[in-house]
Amino acid sequence: MRLARAGWDRSAPLPPAVFNSLVACGTMASMKSPKTRHVVNVVALLALAHCSDDGGNGPKPDGPVPDGPSAIDQRVTGEQTPADGPTRDSAPTEAGTTTPDGGASCAVFPASNPWNTDISSSKVHANSAAFIASIGATKGLHPDFGTVWNGAPNGIPYVVVPGNQAKVPIVFTDYGNESDPGPYPIPPNAPIEGGANGAGDRHVIAVDMTGCVLYELFNAWPQPNGSWEASSGATFDMRSNNLRPIGWTSADAAGLPVYPGLVRRDEVKAGAINHALRFTVSKSQKAYVLPATHYASSSTDPNLPPMGLRLRLKASFDISGFSADNQVILTAMKTYGMFVADNGSDWYISGAPDPSWDDDDLAKLSQVKGSDFEVVDTGPIKTSY
Secondary structure (H helix, E strand, O other), rough: OOOOOOOOOOOOOHHHHHHHHHHHHOOHHHOOOOHHHHHHHHHHHHHHHOOOOOOOOOOOOOOOOOOOOOOOOOOOOOOOOOOOOOOOOOEEOOOOOOOOOOOOOOOOOOOHHHHOOOOOOOOEEOOOOHHHHOOOOOOOOOEEEEEEOOOOOOOOOOOEEOOOOOOEEEOOOOOHOOOOOOOEHHHHEEEEEOOOOOOOOOOOEEEEEOOEEEEEEOOOOEEEEEEEEEEEEEEEEOOOOOOOOOOOOOOOOOOOOHHHEEEOHHHHHHOOOOOOEEEOOOOOOOOOOOOOOOOOOOOOOOOOEEOOOOEEEEOOOOOOOOOOHHHHHHHHHHHOOEEEEOOOOOOOOEEEOOOOHHHHHHHHHOEEEHHHHEEOOOOOOOOOO
């Protein structure tokens, strides 16, 4: 949808305690991008010393803009302790595993779900070369996640909530007719991409691992009474393969869930990502491929990628020269591939921020070029609802 960042911050990770405290107070979003590790640490500590919770009521950006550059996708990491607002018996926590449950067990969609399907042997799409050329055959991958970028945690945020998390009203300001009505179990201090004052997509994601339901908001703003305003929102039963209604968006342009497509740190540390990933393109087609249910373009150029188009890293691509962490990510791209999920910067791969990411190592993924991918034929391209 949205506002992309063009640079790459290779600053060293903040200590986890400082990182999480800054996230909680919401001040990191207003910090300028530091140029050195020293600036990161000095500015971060000064911000921590003066931080206060302003409720995230800064200037609100416009709604989603088709074919615009991508938002600054940001995720926080660490435990989230609710601020003032509805009470609950147990506090929400944050994690980055496929089943971040703290005891409960809930898979992120069935094994038969497209997100979890092995497409390593699926046939190549007849128009693969043209699709790749339109995205950029010579452009490199860009990991749109890491530690800190532009003064904020770098990635898409989510919070795991208990089954008894208080549900609060959601007021939809732009796409209410394509949104699942509230209430949603969103804590008043749920992490927002870009921080409390972020001007990007401002995704908010809550994962209920007890009820196995995923709640996602786009352009979300917390309100003083504990409710939220958002441009759009979607809920997904993670025990089901049901899709959004055809023609409906979600918190993502394609009508897809965001959470299952994130690169998450603890999956990488565990040695395997067993699901497809999510990425963006700068120009898309007025069309979609299931499981996507929505397009976000006016162009009928058949060589532009439709929403939901699925790509995979070629089996012949040699990943042996990459780090163990990057090999996990690249192996997932070979096995499960990645979906075109939104309009944004070309080849931007979404993930969750974590202070233990090695930004310099992740940046080496740019050595992988568009020509190293191929498009998989997963079904007909639909041009109308």
